[in-house]
Amino acid sequence: TSNSEETGNTNQQSVSTGGDNDKPGTKVTIGFSAPAADHGWIAAIAKNAEAQAKQYSDVDFKPVEPTNDINQQISAVESLIAQKVGALVILPNDGQQLNQVARKAMDAGIPVVNLDRVFPDKLSYRTWVGGDNYGMGVAAGHYIGKKLKDKGVAKPVILEIQGIATLPLTQDRSKGFADALKTYGFEVTAQQDAQFTVESGNEVAGNLLQAHKKIDALWNHDDDQGVGVLAAIKQANRNEFFMVGGAGSANAMREIKNGGVLEATVTYSPSMASSAIKLARLIAQGKGMADLVEKQVPQSITLASETITKDNVDQYLPLGFES
Amino acid sequence: MNDTRTLSAEPAGKAPAPASSRSVRGLGGARHLGLVAALVLLAIVGLVTQPDNFATSSNLVSVLALAATIGVITVGMTFVIIGGGIDLSVGAIMALASVWATTVATQSYGPVVMALCAILVGAGAGALNGFLISYGRMVPFIATLAMMVAAGGLAQRMSDRRTQLVRPENDAIMALSTTKVLGLPLLVYIFAAVVAAGWVLLNRTTFGRRTFAVGGNPEAARLAGIDVRRHTMLLYTLSGVCCGIAAILIMARTTTGSSTHGNLYELDAIAAVIIGGTLLTGGRGTIIGSILGLLIFTVITNLFILNGLNTSDQLIAKGLIIVAAVLLQRRSLRSSS
Amino acid sequence: MNDTRTLSAEPAGKAPAPASSRSVRGLGGARHLGLVAALVLLAIVGLVTQPDNFATSSNLVSVLALAATIGVITVGMTFVIIGGGIDLSVGAIMALASVWATTVATQSYGPVVMALCAILVGAGAGALNGFLISYGRMVPFIATLAMMVAAGGLAQRMSDRRTQLVRPENDAIMALSTTKVLGLPLLVYIFAAVVAAGWVLLNRTTFGRRTFAVGGNPEAARLAGIDVRRHTMLLYTLSGVCCGIAAILIMARTTTGSSTHGNLYELDAIAAVIIGGTLLTGGRGTIIGSILGLLIFTVITNLFILNGLNTSDQLIAKGLIIVAAVLLQRRSLRSSS
């Protein structure tokens, strides 16, 4: 959700506050492979990675063709291995499916920073950095559960609109959501999946609203498709419930600020891509993280999922990505 | 004369409509019975499984509103397929038109210009398809595939892969989806108008007759003095215009322009057209059939979601229903002969 | 020997190849010149833009390995399209076969059974397609669309939408992708074997000859004593078998079975076949053309990867290259006549 005023590029989440670590060191070529940027969040990932890399004079950034076909992504990573890059940052379409080729890179002595979707085999990556999908579901579940409990709703109608159902991250999110709701004695009334696109969100929500005449709460996994979900809610003229989003797009934050059906969103920030580039550089240069005692970068870093509401939205707005 | 009966023989297989039903044939009489039966069956399933939700006016409105976008595209697709072609680029053209119409520059001129822009972009892309096919003599499948890929890329480039919101001052666009007349949102009327215009164009004008000719037997059309190339250009342009109109509708519904709009619409539209009885080889088909085919798809999705079926089961059921609908339709055709 | 040429009619329609080029024609001489030229052009672009990376053996191996999976599917698709049909379900059947072959139960029997399972699942799904089309007399587009949807759903259901890893004890499957003979991974040999077998089947056997007949004029084929329905069944079964083999390759490459495998492969395979000069209307076409068409797509992708073009520009460029390749091909056909 962007319009030019905001595209003034203030929100590329590239930060350089790494103490001495940011001083130019040995030259590093970082290969980067991610799914096709047909989605705001992934697009932000790609942009953040590139912007972060540009901050360093000692980094040569080599992105390869993003694709949603696993077979092609394998090929892309193979070509980076063949070019003997210094480090690889990989956001796989599917961690399990890309595992073998990541392992091949590691075996060839190229450290792999695994971004977001995790490889099952720990030998396939040097460091994993990613969001907490389960935690995201938990955060959304707690927000909804607590609020409904406080209102004293007995048997609430809670809906869930997932993203792409075949992704493990979707299943993790749903599991966290269900687990958190359970602590309040609630459960999900109905669940449908969309495609992470505005239009699919609109279609699924349009139909779902027909199926449930009275809703208490709705969790939508993804703020990109959330634009379509919100439009469908408006078209159906419904406002008896509240909605929680996911990921933390700038647009969702503005909606929260304006007050409306969307009351909160749980973050899953694409800033992780910037971090991944930083980590890859450090690993390749053999440095550790400035704020940690250890001389090496940790093996795994999980970002916390934060809950953004009207109360703290101003603080998060600058970090929101434009979907 | 003694040869009277011999030359007007009606072959059994092809099922000529009896004289009495001829008058309604154009409007989708006997030949669409199977589709109507499939729809009725689905409606019965809906009534039984969701007595409170299915037959409500708000649900029906919602089904129509959901059908509207692809519906408009399906009308254009029907023309292209009857004319012997195929258009894989409809989804991408719609996306491109929606993005172009929601750029800051376009939006600054207000909603009317946005709508015009969408239609012009659609027409332009369609005309380019038509040009490649008729004058460049490319196979329609490949030419429109290339357009699908390129238009999708252009849409991404133009939008910088972001979802572009329709700005509040242009909410006349959104009003198409929120303003209701006689209980129906405006976009349903637009859908209906496009279907009606398509029907008239196909069945009551020389353009329509020639479309059948160009698709059914291009050589015969050429020998009859029809400019087949020009006609082909026009067909794809028409399809492009429909994509432009669909872009307006999708902007109204989602309040955005985005390069992700219209993904896989081509498959849905083509499937609707073919289920509706139009031949992929061209020369035969109806608008009404296509729209019925599309409604079947939309109602299936609606039913699934109303009943809370999960996607995997939805997909399996959808496959079975498609097979059943087609077999049902063939059966009804056979028995009506 | 000048009589080897005479049994397959000239594809250039009205343009018989000059005698000198005849001898190579069966293997894809003049008629594929345009495609070869397009490939050569792409190779030049590769050499110029990526002198260090493009022409390396590891890159060429990577291109072939990438092409192998869709390549095998493309061979089956070529048969189906020459036979007058189309198969939209290839990607979904491949996914289903990969999922079925990687279930716990199947994996417990070891890699050979897994491979057999994939092929049998493919054959079964293909045969069902063929049955619906030949005996149920459904339009191929719709029947295989239904199969695409249903097989996809079944694959999701079976895998519970999770990616299923090939277990370490079955790493003979993975070995197809990691073991190299003369520098090439085994799966490239499988690909080559399927292409060779397809070529022989199409050009040197009665089955192939009948495929042309069934696609070119089914009524004439029927009256010439060919069992058109049975042949159609076999064609779709063959395509299904190819999907099963492709499933083995994708398992080898990704070490997994998943319902997400093969997404949109149908479009790529059909596009490759058509760019290769096979007519969508059936009755004409070549395996070599299809494979060249596929290689063009694969090399384009490879070039994009090497040059790190961003997606939007890639798509635009891809669209333009497709148009250019086709126009180039037509030009070369014309001038060779």
Place this chain on the structure above:
Amino acid sequence: MQDMRDPLLVMRGIVKQFPGVRALDGVDLEVRAGEVHCLLGQNGAGKSTLIKTLAGAHQPDEGTITFAGQEVRLTGPIAAIKLGISTIYQELDLVDGLSVADNIFLGHEKAAFGFTRTGDTNRAAAELLGRLGHGEIAPTTEVGTLPPAGKQVVSMARALSHDTRLIVMDEPSAALAHDEVDNLFRIVRELTAAGVAVVYISHRLEEIREIGDRITVLKDGRTVAVGLPARETPTREIISLMTGRDMENVFPERPAPGSHDGRPEVLRVEGLTVPGVVTDVSFSVREGEIVGLAGLVGSGRSEILEAVYGARGCSGRIELNGAPVRGISSAVRLGIGLAPEERKAQALLMDQSVAGNITLSGLGLYSRLGWLDRKRELADAKAQIDELDLRPADPSRPIRTLSGGNQQKAVLARWLVNRRKLLLLDEPTRGVDVGARADLYAVIRRLADEGIGVLLVSSELPEVLGLADRVLVIREGRAVHQSDARDLDEHRVLDMIMEGSAL
């Protein structure tokens, strides 16, 4: 106004080159207003190509066309139509999915502001059809549902729907039976009486005699004779101009009557009924015998052949050498071959080579475990091409580029490579030139002499009577008469096939 003796159309030195063939190599043609000008020539002589250049469908490479005293360039079909030249093409070019009326007015629809006036269109179509003597064809009928003869009428109506000064008819009678040809001639006479010129192409010399005024003969893309009087020129001269050879007897010698009596029956049909078309027909064909089926178009002869071939649902007994025929594959296995009526739709693979078409149903002969021996296949195809004098004698040429008559020969050749016990021939000489026809007759007779049974359907009575040993007269799906061919003459047969159906 033009004088009747001034030529309306003059074509001079027309050359048309196709890849690999010079179809027209300097053709001259002169046609006067009000005359029926016949264009004769062997299959592949270039007749259709010539009239296509006249119709604007092909652009000639060289030569001039003068129409009504003006030199014209026919840049496309529209240009020709505008001048008043309409054409009935040899391959009926109609749009199956459109109604009769829409086909007739395709390209010059009756419309106001782009909206078709359905009423007007149908009325005008009905009027044209009535004028052609076929008022029974409803203008709203879909053309695809009409039998070939009906389509021919629609093509004719389409030609008449323009304001024409010259009508070109490319083998209009090929799809018509006897009585309909009379009807066609009535229309031609009406046209010429009104001063319209007609270019008439046919392979049936007796038609030329009846309707023609003057003749132009083409051979190998050149004009070899101009303006011969149609009635007076001796047949022998015409044939020798066309073929370059003399021809004595068209029909081959027949064996003596009764010489088949003792021979075994190849085919036995009892009580054959195809619902609605054929009722209770019984007959047999003996080894070496040619049995002809005579009847009107639509009397059910094709259905009888198709039923015998197992291609059509029917009741009754059909046995080949005592074995029942069940379906096409069993028919083919037992040794039956069918040369169907509509070669383009039912027999030919237009994209394939001549050889590929010839060997289609005999592939089993050249294969072992499915593997084709292409050398033998090709040798056999080549042998049949030579035997039937199929031209051009190149087995690798795509069959679509052959002239109609040569395509027909390829269909026959298909059953000559794959030797049969019984041949079903449905209109085997439709569109075949006189010379080739004699060749075909000789081949058919020779096959019979070798012991093959032949069941022959033809709408040309002389052909049935001259070639067959025995004739079965079919009227409205019933066999009304059966006797030795030599006991019949055209008149008697006509009486029998029309009896009861005349108004």
